């Protein structure tokens with residue numbers, strides 16, 4: 001009986017320790033929210049976006065504040081390395097609306113929303129790991145839009 005009691009006490013102590021170790025990791029996870037809009041004039045409302053260096057996740061919401069349907073004036077938000085912007089836009093053009101104008105399996109795409117039309121919005125959440133210090137850009141890959149719809153993205 002005494003043995004069992006010691007075992008329970010040891011288990012309780014170990015459990016307590018495990019909790020103490022896991023708590024700081026959970027507290028260190030910081031989700032930072034960003035918002036951007038697109039309109040019927042083929043424009044984002046922001047030319048640059050950034051989050052602080054201690055953000056571990058970014059939660060970005062794209063809202064289409066226009067009235068036109070996505071078939072005519074759809075917008076998405078696609079994050080890439082700046083050097084990949086033109087190539088991702090070209091590859092996405094042929095992918096079609098059903099694929100959100102993103103080429104299937106395109107590894108150059110770091111994160112993206114779906115294509116939204118007037119009155120719609122979409123949110124994407126992605127980790128910032130490895131993004132700090134990189135030259136990043138976002139764009140809309142709807143055919144012909146990236147010339148006007150692009151901006152710079154910075155972590156830190």
Ligand SMILES: [Cu+2]
Pocket residue numbers: 038042073074075076140141142145149
């Ligand atoms: Cu667009």
